[in-house]
Structures are given as C-alpha cells and as structure tokens.
Amino acid sequence: MTGTELAGDNGSLNVAIIGHEGHGKTTLATALVGYSGLRGFSGYRFIELFDQEHKPVDIGDMTVAKQATSEDHYSHTSGYSEETSGFIRLMGQVDGAILVIAANEGVMPQTKEHVRLAREVNLRGLVVFMNKMDIVDNELGILDIVEMDIRDLLNEYEFPGDEIPIIRGSALKAVEGPDDPENEVYKPLQELVNAMAVRFAGKRNGG
Numbered sequence: 427m428t429g430t431e432l433a434g435d436n437g438s439l440n441v442a443i444i445g446h447e448g449h450g451k452t453t454l455a456t457a458l459v460g461y462s463g464l465r466g467f468s469g470y471r472f473i474e475l476f477d478q479e480h481k482p483v484d485i486g487d488m489t490v491a492k493q494a495t496s497e498d499h500y501s502h503t504s505g506y507s508e509e510t511s512g513f514i515r516l517m518g519q520v521d522g523a524i525l526v527i528a529a530n531e532g533v534m535p536q537t538k539e540h541v542r543l544a545r546e547v548n549l550r551g552l553v554v555f556m557n558k559m560d561i562v563d564n565e566l567g568i569l570d571i572v573e574m575d576i577r578d579l580l581n582e583y584e585f586p587g588d589e590i591p592i593i594r595g596s597a598l599k600a601v602e603g604p605d606d607p608e609n610e611v612y613k614p615l616q617e618l619v620n621a622m623a624v625r626f627a628g629k630r631n632g633g
C-alpha cells in the first residue's frame with residue numbers, strides 16, 4: 427500500500443492521473459505543477475495511480491511540486507497498490523481524473539482497464555489528455571482515428587464520450603518550456619485546467 431490518503435484535504439480538488447504505462451502521466455503531473463507555479467494559481471492535487479515503477483509515494487515528486495509552486499495546495503504523489511481494491515479506494519475519493527493517452531499509441535490495455543475501474547467507482551469528472559503530440563505525424567488523419575477510438579471506449583463504459591474534452595498537447599514540451607506562461611507550449615495545459623474547472627468542481631465522490 428502507498429500511504430496516500432486523500433481525505434481531510436482542505437478544499438483543493440483531488441485529481442487522479444490515469445492511463446497506460448509510459449503514456450506520460452508523471453510528465454503531465456510535473457508539467458501541471460510547474461505551470462501552476464508560473465500562473466500562481468492553486469487548488470489541485472494530482473495523484474498518479476499505478477506508478478510506472480510500482481513504488482510507493484514518491485517524495486521526489488512532492489519536493490518538485492513544493493519548489494515549483496511554493497503552494498501547499500499543489501502536489502503530485504504517485505500511488506500504487508497491488509490490489510485493485512486500493513486503486514478503487516483512491517479513485518473513490520477523487521473529484522475527477524485526467525486520462526492520459528499517448529497520441530502515437532492510442533488506446534492500450536491499461537487505458538481500457540482504468541476506464542473500466544473509473545466506471546466501477548462511478549467517477550463523474552473525466553477529461554482526456556492526448557499526449558506526445560510533438561512526435562506524431564497526422565498525415566493520414568491518424569489523430570482523428572485515435573480520438574474516435576477514445577470516444578468509443580468512453581461510451582462503451584457509459585461516460586459521455588461525445589462530450590468529454592480531448593485535449594491535444596505535449597507534456598514533455600511543457601516541462602521543458604520557458605518561464606513565460608503565455609508561451610504556446612502551455613496552451614494545452616491551460617485548456618486542461620479550464621476543462622477541469624468546468625467538469626470536476628463540485629463532483630467530489632461520496633459528497
């Protein structure tokens with residue numbers, strides 16, 4: 427078990443970052459924390475479930491978060507549990523989730539599994555970040571096909587697949603970005619923050 431505990435937090439939104447291994451969950455959390463620091467806003471806590479290395483709470487990421495923002499309300503923790511029940515317990519406490527899907531690979535087995543689990547806990551707030559846009563070539567219209575697959579998957583599990591925002595961007599470019607929050611590499615992150623504000627607020631599971 428991870429020791430990650432979400433209950434009792436003082437007002438910030440708890441956001442799970444879910445998706446297939448290697449699709450960019452940790453990178454996106456780092457990017458969001460960094461961008462939050464540049465913008466000086468607060469109010470989100472990002473929790474990555476099923477960390478790539480299957481290790482418990484990552485103090486390194488927490489430290490990065492604190493340095494980047496100097497805001498106690500921002501953090502990024504990595505949680506992993508051998509047991510699906512642990513995932514479900516944590517998922518049941520979040521206000522919403524960002525489903526990260528690498529544009530070059532599309533829907534993968536863990537993408538499906540996490541959407542299935544999100545349905546199991548009746549997660550209401552969900553947005554999709556289509557990541558790694560910096561390395562895909564859209565000449566064959568591949569991105570539209572990936573996006574259709576994602577919407578089909580969401581609909582299959584009774585999420586509003588036609589409405590859920592699918593934001594295209596590059597977490598890595600944002601992590602490597604300059605100090606100017608107006609820089610174009612941050613546009614997808616701002617879209618993501620706007621989407622979370624609309625879709626997650628007031629949706630805390632279990633009241």
Ligand SMILES: Nc1nc2c(ncn2[C@@H]2O[C@H](COP(=O)(O)OP(=O)(O)O)[C@@H](O)[C@H]2O)c(=O)[nH]1
Nearest residue numbers: 447448449450451452453478558561596597598
């Ligand atoms: N080209 C590119 N690589 C990325 C991007 N985001 C993440 N990566 C890389 O993909 C790999 C896996 O990322 P990570 O965040 O650890 O994935 P996780 O397993 O979902 O947490 C790392 O080598 C990242 O640097 C992106 O937007 N573009």
Ligand SMILES: [Mg+2]
Nearest residue numbers: 451452477478
């Ligand atoms: Mg990770």
